[in-house]
Amino acid sequence: MAAVFFMVTMALYFAATVSFLALLVRRADALSTFALTITAVGFATHTIALVTRMLTVSGASSPSFHEALSFFSWMLIFVFLAVEYRHRLHVLGSFIVPLALVSLVSAAALPDTVPTLQPVFRTLWVHVTLSMLGTVGFAVAFVAGVMYLIQDGLLKSKRFNVLYSKLPALDFLDDLNQQSIVLGFPLLTLGIITGAISAEFARGTYVNWNPEQTWALVTWLFYFVVLVGRLTVGWRAKRAAYLTIIGFAGVVLTLVGVALKSFGSVS
Amino acid sequence: MHIVVVGLSHKTAPVEIRERLAVPESRLGEALTRLCGYSGIKEGMLLSTCNRVEVYAVVEELEVGYTRIQEFLADAHLSVSSEQLTPHLYWQTGDRAITHLFRVACSLDSMVVGESQILGQVKDAFEVALTHKTTGLILNKVVKKAISVAKRVRTDTRIAEAAVSVSYAAVELAKKIFSDLRDKTVLLVGAGEMAKLAARHFIASGVRHVRVTTRTPQHAVALADRFNGTAVPFEQFREEMATADIVLVSTGAAHYLVGSDDVHRAVKQRMNRPIFLIDISVPRNIDPAVRHVDNAFLFDIDDLESRVVQNRGERLQEAERAEHLVLEEVGMVRQWLKSLEVTPTIVALKTRVEDIKRGEVEKALARLAHLPADERAMVEAMASSIVNKLIHNTMVTLKSEVATADGAAFVEAARRFFRLGEVGATSEDLDVEAPTTRTSANKPG
Numbered sequence A: 001m002a003a004v005f006f007m008v009t010m011a012l013y014f015a016a017t018v019s020f021l022a023l024l025v026r027r028a029d030a031l032s033t034f035a036l037t038i039t040a041v042g043f044a045t046h047t048i049a050l051v052t053r054m055l056t057v058s059g060a061s062s063p064s065f066h067e068a069l070s071f072f073s074w075m076l077i078f079v080f081l082a083v084e085y086r087h088r089l090h091v092l093g094s095f096i097v098p099l100a101l102v103s104l105v106s107a108a109a110l111p112d113t114v115p116t117l118q119p120v121f122r123t124l125w126v127h128v129t130l131s132m133l134g135t136v137g138f139a140v141a142f143v144a145g146v147m148y149l150i151q152d153g154l155l156k157s158k159r160f161n162v163l164y165s166k167l168p169a170l171d172f173l174d175d176l177n178q179q180s181i182v183l184g185f186p187l188l189t190l191g192i193i194t195g196a197i198s199a200e201f202a203r204g205t206y207v208n209w210n211p212e213q214t215w216a217l218v219t220w221l222f223y224f225v226v227l228v229g230r231l232t233v234g235w236r237a238k239r240a241a242y243l244t245i246i247g248f249a250g251v252v253l254t255l256v257g258v259a260l261k262s263f264g265s266v267s
Numbered sequence B: 001m002h003i004v005v006v007g008l009s010h011k012t013a014p015v016e017i018r019e020r021l022a023v024p025e026s027r028l029g030e031a032l033t034r035l036c037g038y039s040g041i042k043e044g045m046l047l048s049t050c051n052r053v054e055v056y057a058v059v060e061e062l063e064v065g066y067t068r069i070q071e072f073l074a075d076a077h078l079s080v081s082s083e084q085l086t087p088h089l090y091w092q093t094g095d096r097a098i099t100h101l102f103r104v105a106c107s108l109d110s111m112v113v114g115e116s117q118i119l120g121q122v123k124d125a126f127e128v129a130l131t132h133k134t135t136g137l138i139l140n141k142v143v144k145k146a147i148s149v150a151k152r153v154r155t156d157t158r159i160a161e162a163a164v165s166v167s168y169a170a171v172e173l174a175k176k177i178f179s180d181l182r183d184k185t186v187l188l189v190g191a192g193e194m195a196k197l198a199a200r201h202f203i204a205s206g207v208r209h210v211r212v213t214t215r216t217p218q219h220a221v222a223l224a225d226r227f228n229g230t231a232v233p234f235e236q237f238r239e240e241m242a243t244a245d246i247v248l249v250s251t252g253a254a255h256y257l258v259g260s261d262d263v264h265r266a267v268k269q270r271m272n273r274p275i276f277l278i279d280i281s282v283p284r285n286i287d288p289a290v291r292h293v294d295n296a297f298l299f300d301i302d303d304l305e306s307r308v309v310q311n312r313g314e315r316l317q318e319a320e321r322a323e324h325l326v327l328e329e330v331g332m333v334r335q336w337l338k339s340l341e342v343t344p345t346i347v348a349l350k351t352r353v354e355d356i357k358r359g360e361v362e363k364a365l366a367r368l369a370h371l372p373a374d375e376r377a378m379v380e381a382m383a384s385s386i387v388n389k390l391i392h393n394t395m396v397t398l399k400s401e402v403a404t405a406d407g408a409a410f411v412e413a414a415r416r417f418f419r420l421g422e423v424g425a426t427s428e429d430l431d432v433e434a435p436t437t438r439t440s441a442n443k444p445g
Helices: A001-022 A029-056 A065-087 A091-107 A119-157 A161-167 A170-203 A211-233 A237-266 B015-021 B025-037 B063-075 B082-088 B094-105 B115-131 B137-156 B166-173 B193-204 B217-226 B232-245 B260-269 B288-292 B301-309 B312-366 B371-399 B405-417 B427-432 B435-441
Strands: B001-011 B041-048 B052-059 B090-093 B186-190 B210-211 B244-250 B274-279 B296-300
Touching: A001 A029, A001 A065, A001 A091, A029 A065, A029 A091, A065 A091, A065 A119, A065 A237, A091 A161, A119 A161, A119 A170, A119 A211, A119 A237, A119 B115, A170 A211, A170 A237, A211 A237, B001 B015, B001 B063, B001 B094, B001 B137, B015 B052, B015 B082, B025 B041, B025 B063, B025 B115, B041 B063, B041 B115, B041 B137, B052 B063, B052 B094, B052 B137, B063 B082, B063 B186, B094 B137, B094 B312, B115 B137, B115 B193, B115 B217, B166 B193, B166 B274, B166 B301, B186 B193, B186 B232, B193 B210, B193 B244, B210 B217, B210 B435, B217 B312, B244 B405, B260 B274, B260 B288, B260 B296, B288 B296, B296 B301, B312 B371, B312 B405, B371 B405
Parallel strands: B186 B210, B186 B244, B244 B274, B274 B296
Antiparallel strands: B001 B052, B001 B090, B041 B052
């Protein structure tokens, strides 16, 4: 049941991605309505897929990386639809929906076997959820950063094309970037803390400095510096855009590390 | 006699060339006097805006006139040679020259079709020419007509309503940098017309904080009052840039007022918040190198142009109607010009017969010295009556035939029959309208 909805969602997100990418270079109201509609429908089927999946694995002590990525993808679409609803910012879909599709496809590629651990690892649910919410924040910041750099480049080079007319004002993107990090950072912090607590339960040590934990901490530290830099010495605008793009690359590397481990833990 | 236009505009020359040829308002009179000092140039008017430098003139001989005007333009700047100029220039005469002027005044030749500044600029150029008495019968009539056509176009078509001006383009660009203009500050440097207009557009779009600086402090205060803003001492405006989100520069300075370092410092003080710089001055007042400063967005007049060029399509329909109006009016001016060719002929004819009559009457009366005064008057009246009757039909025919294709032939014939010689300076005598009254009538406002 969940698997069917999952596949349907993937197909819808794929169609939405193609439409949204076409909208980057074309002005077509009908197409943008279509793209938005199928994204919304995809979000609905995705929700059903997630809920039914949760019901089947509710007894599990920890979600698999498959759930985590699917949840991440769902949250991205949720954030997009929320921003779209408030600001009528179709173009955001051209950047977020492809990202959501990629994470959903990655989720599909990963084994969906739920690890069977002792009940004491229940806290891992909290850890994964919080970490993923934090990651969503950073992903949106990343998307805002990319959009910022594109709009900055178009303005600087005076290329007033379709994309220029669709992208929002620079300060809007900079604000979106800031808000995403301000929201994402505490969530990731909590995610890391709960992760450490879980580790302490499991292995009796908070941190064992394995590569992905180290990366996660480096990434966390990086965002900390970015956030402090923004609020104190004005690391905003173009610099913030670059930094959040670099930061997100760190996040992706951490996730890839976790994903590889999840492969390893199964096979 | 030929009416000609020689010039260059944003369509034929880049800003680098235009800014070198542009004649500052203060030196316009001097330039006009120089222009009319060339032999063969009877009348002249100089239209110098950020987008065009054009000479309208009445010349005796076409080729010579073109050459003289081109020399005049090349003389405007030491670093410009006549050869360098040639590829950017256009030359028109007759109907085409008149059409060009009408289209310019109607803003049909502007960067932004339908923009309103150009009409005021044409009026100003005309006023300066009137003040320096460099225009005569022909240009006075044609330019006045151009102004009235432009007014008609503005009322009869929606070209002005639909117009996106350069200043509006600036607001449009600002909205791609700042999502909300209400809490933004505009710093207006200089009191150029375009910049003032842009400032007004920004206020209409929600900007509440306006700072003004000009070289003359009183001027800045007056302007600040008008915009409900504050005046800033000119010496300090570079420091003030840090508090401004939008900097509008339009001064008459011939050099860069704002350099990369100034903007760099401002951006730094702004903690990297973007700053939007608009340079509407020609010559430019902001160093183009500012483009390379991060988080600073500089747009000059040409950039704004390319922005609005895209919006032009929507206005083409209204422009089409305006073009028809222009053609109509050019036809009317053409008629007038043709009648003008006959006017000096008629004047010369009248003078000639008057001379003959006077000579003969004096000869006769000298021999009839015994006649009482009333009889002498009768002799004089009879002579007048004879010559007037003799030339009456000739004059009527000339006036009626002049509009036809053979008009020129009739004029020629009359000249030969009465041995009237060349068309001379008589045309000036016909300019009965006093320039002073016209000056006040055409004050823009």
